[in-house]
Amino acid sequence: MGIITLAHGSGGKSTHELIGKIFYRYFNNxxxxxxxDSSIVNNLAGKIAVTTDSxxxxxxxxxxxxxxxxxxxxxxxxxxxxxxxxxxxxxxFIIEEGLEINTLEKVVISMSETxxxxxxxxxxxxxxxxxxxxxDKLYINTTGLGIxxxxxxxxxxxxxxxxxxxxxxxxxxxxxxxxSQREEINFETEIQSDCCSLQxxxxxxxxxxxxxKFIRDITRGGLATTLNEAVVDTKHSIIIEEKSIxxxxxxxxxxxxxxxxxxxxxxxxxxxxxxxKEDAAKVLFTMRKNPQGKDSQVIGxxxxxxxxxxxxxxxxxxxRVVGMAEGELIPRIC
Amino acid sequence: MGIITLAHGSGGKSTHELIGKIFYRYFNNxxxxxxxDSSIVNNLAGKIAVTTDSxxxxxxxxxxxxxxxxxxxxxxxxxxxxxxxxxxxxxxFIIEEGLEINTLEKVVISMSETxxxxxxxxxxxxxxxxxxxxxDKLYINTTGLGIxxxxxxxxxxxxxxxxxxxxxxxxxxxxxxxxSQREEINFETEIQSDCCSLQxxxxxxxxxxxxxKFIRDITRGGLATTLNEAVVDTKHSIIIEEKSIxxxxxxxxxxxxxxxxxxxxxxxxxxxxxxxKEDAAKVLFTMRKNPQGKDSQVIGxxxxxxxxxxxxxxxxxxxRVVGMAEGELIPRIC
Numbered sequence: 001m002g003i004i005t006l007a008h009g010s011g012g013k014s015t016h017e018l019i020g021k022i023f024y025r026y027f028n029n030x031x032x033x034x035x036x037d038s039s040i041v042n043n044l045a046g047k048i049a050v051t052t053d054s055x056x057x058x059x060x061x062x063x064x065x066x067x068x069x070x071x072x073x074x075x076x077x078x079x080x081x082x083x084x085x086x087x088x089x090x091x092x093f094i095i096e097e098g099l100e101i102n103t104l105e106k107v108v109i110s111m112s113e114t115x116x117x118x119x120x121x122x123x124x125x126x127x128x129x130x131x132x133x134x135x136d137k138l139y140i141n142t143t144g145l146g147i148x149x150x151x152x153x154x155x156x157x158x159x160x161x162x163x164x165x166x167x168x169x170x171x172x173x174x175x176x177x178x179x180s181q182r183e184e185i186n187f188e189t190e191i192q193s194d195c196c197s198l199q200x201x202x203x204x205x206x207x208x209x210x211x212x213k214f215i216r217d218i219t220r221g222g223l224a225t226t227l228n229e230a231v232v233d234t235k236h237s238i239i240i241e242e243k244s245i246x247x248x249x250x251x252x253x254x255x256x257x258x259x260x261x262x263x264x265x266x267x268x269x270x271x272x273x274x275x276x277k278e279d280a281a282k283v284l285f286t287m288r289k290n291p292q293g294k295d296s297q298v299i300g301x302x303x304x305x306x307x308x309x310x311x312x313x314x315x316x317x318x319x320r321v322v323g324m325a326e327g328e329l330i331p332r333i334c
Numbered sequence: 335m336g337i338i339t340l341a342h343g344s345g346g347k348s349t350h351e352l353i354g355k356i357f358y359r360y361f362n363n364x365x366x367x368x369x370x371d372s373s374i375v376n377n378l379a380g381k382i383a384v385t386t387d388s389x390x391x392x393x394x395x396x397x398x399x400x401x402x403x404x405x406x407x408x409x410x411x412x413x414x415x416x417x418x419x420x421x422x423x424x425x426x427f428i429i430e431e432g433l434e435i436n437t438l439e440k441v442v443i444s445m446s447e448t449x450x451x452x453x454x455x456x457x458x459x460x461x462x463x464x465x466x467x468x469x470d471k472l473y474i475n476t477t478g479l480g481i482x483x484x485x486x487x488x489x490x491x492x493x494x495x496x497x498x499x500x501x502x503x504x505x506x507x508x509x510x511x512x513x514s515q516r517e518e519i520n521f522e523t524e525i526q527s528d529c530c531s532l533q534x535x536x537x538x539x540x541x542x543x544x545x546x547k548f549i550r551d552i553t554r555g556g557l558a559t560t561l562n563e564a565v566v567d568t569k570h571s572i573i574i575e576e577k578s579i580x581x582x583x584x585x586x587x588x589x590x591x592x593x594x595x596x597x598x599x600x601x602x603x604x605x606x607x608x609x610x611k612e613d614a615a616k617v618l619f620t621m622r623k624n625p626q627g628k629d630s631q632v633i634g635x636x637x638x639x640x641x642x643x644x645x646x647x648x649x650x651x652x653x654r655v656v657g658m659a660e661g662e663l664i665p666r667i668c
Binding site: 005006007009010011012013014015016036037038039040041042044046047048049050051052053054055056077078079082084088091092093094123124125128129130131133134135136139141143144145146148216217219220221225264266323324325326327328329331332 | 339343344349372373375379382389416422424457463464468469482598600
């Protein structure tokens with residue numbers, strides 16, 4: 001099918017052909033096929049959740065996923081953790097001149113399949129092409145829209161001392177997968193990215209408890225950053241138990257030889273949930289029944305402490321402060 | 335203020351600082367400041383228009399505008415030409431490592447001021463950083479949301495023979511401004527980009543006529559491509575009069591020496607309107623009263639002809655076919 005040229009970004013004939021052959025073909029739905037300057041969706045009503053994310057992951061294809069799957073899951077997850085039901089996604093492509101059109105097609109197919117499995121439609125798009133050396137194959141922006149359904153609400157009561165912190169599985173899989181694929185490392189491993197959509201897991205959680213205080217997907221910056229985001233500017237701190245945090249042996253090994261802390265490594269299919277003490281057991285039970293949450297663990301709890309910090313009880317019963325990520329451990333992880 | 339480093343894309347402390355100092359400071363509104371993984375807007379109801387566009391214009395600053403102004407106006411215009419009232423915009427930044435933070439701030443201020451003048455709020459954002467040589471200073475994706483108001487509707491009757499085609503002013507200003515700024519040309523000129531928001535002009539048009547059949551902003555691919563988009567797959571063609579098309583003298587001169595046709599050059603503040611014969615005069619009159627439309631002209635009309643093509647009557651009374659843009663005349667124009 002050839003390669004992408006600057007003409008594919010001209011807005012003229014080549015752009016229209018590319019849109020027809022690749023984008024309309026795979027993102028085939030009635031809203032997108034309106035082919036207008038805007039896509040028009042009917043009968044959204046009430047509160048709407050809106051989120052945007054650009055994806056620049058390198059390499060584009062990795063064990064467990066690719067930039068296309070990631071660009072749909074990541075945005076769907078951002079909607080889901082707000083308590084919204086994801087409905088629509090837009091996709092903006094910035095393509096480096098010279099990309100194989102076959103490669104683009106693979107990514108688009110992956111986006112299309114992921115969108116179907118998430119029950120979302122890709123309703124608007126844009127294609128730009130930059131000269132060779134002014135990009136890196138493919139960057140994708142996705143913006144997501146979701147609605148709120150009765151009975152699936154995140155509590156607005158705010159976190160309280162005694163609330164439990166649950167994490168939905170092992171940490172660091174995505175980050176260490178990407179890193180192990182980089183040329184400068186090229187480490188043979190069986191680690192796969194955990195890249196997946198969390199919306200069904202989150203739906204299960206919200207269905208079973210009306211005392212969910214906070215949900216986030218644990219991405220860039222790792223669990224340490226997400227924990228800090230939950231308590232910064234509050235009158236509470238979090239204490240977590242190091243021994244409750246699950247890390248795969250190969251991830252742990254790779255982190256050790258590279259001097260990295262799994263608490264700071266990105267994930268793309270893990271949720272952190274803060275729930276009232278009373279509801280913690282049933283939420284944990286519900287999470288473990290879902291394949292995306294089968295390794296869920298209570299890892300700690302909220303304590304009254306106006307420093308708004310995160311503390312870890314270590315294996316040897318010491319305590320250390322865990323701050324937000326500083327600097328950049330692994331660039332272009334998502 | 336220093337430069338952007340990979341750490342600013344880490345999702346950790348540096349990212350949070352950048353967001354606080356630059357993005358929250360200038361895009362200051364209650365929806366964005368929810369600081370959630372999604373931003374939640376209230377009480378959108380009915381049909382919603384959604385559009386997405388990435389902006390990769392080079393150079394980033396040019397006479398008449400910059401990538402920030404363009405990224406707001408371009409998306410606002412895509413909503414407005416659909417007949418929607420623009421309300422919300424999301425902004426995704428892909429920044430090349432090494433960009434001066436002062437430069438980013440200038441762009442963000444420009445976005446903020448443009449958004450205010452358009453009456454839209456920037457409600458969600460994302461920042462990614464790529465290594466030096468994997469981008470070009472700054473790319474911006476904006477996604478826009480708009481609603482439809484009663485009394486401002488584009489007719490769904492479809493184009494008919496006799497309908498008039500109106501263009502809101504001179505052609506080619508944006509494209510030739512960008513080109514004249516490129517190092518390889520560096521042509522001294524007074525041309526300025528026409529980059530502006532068309533929403534108020536379009537509101538005026540929709541207020542005065544319920545027989546507006548088609549509106550587009552004339553961007554990449556130029557008027558020739560927009561005209562073709564209006565009739566492709568229809569049983570109608572368009573005949574335009576070359577002498578009715580306005581092109582600034584300096585734009586014409588630069589086009590001539592470079593062998594370019596102004597019909598294919600991008601604009602960023604011009605609309606093409608197709609309206610019933612009966613309403614054409616009052617729409618033209620209304621457009622000319624608005625500063626954005628003061629040079630509006632009827633440039634041609636719809637004819638019954640199932641080829642779905644565009645013809646130009648030339649100054650010497652010949653007729654030529656005008657196709658969609660082919661190839662790429664000026665890369666990275668928007």
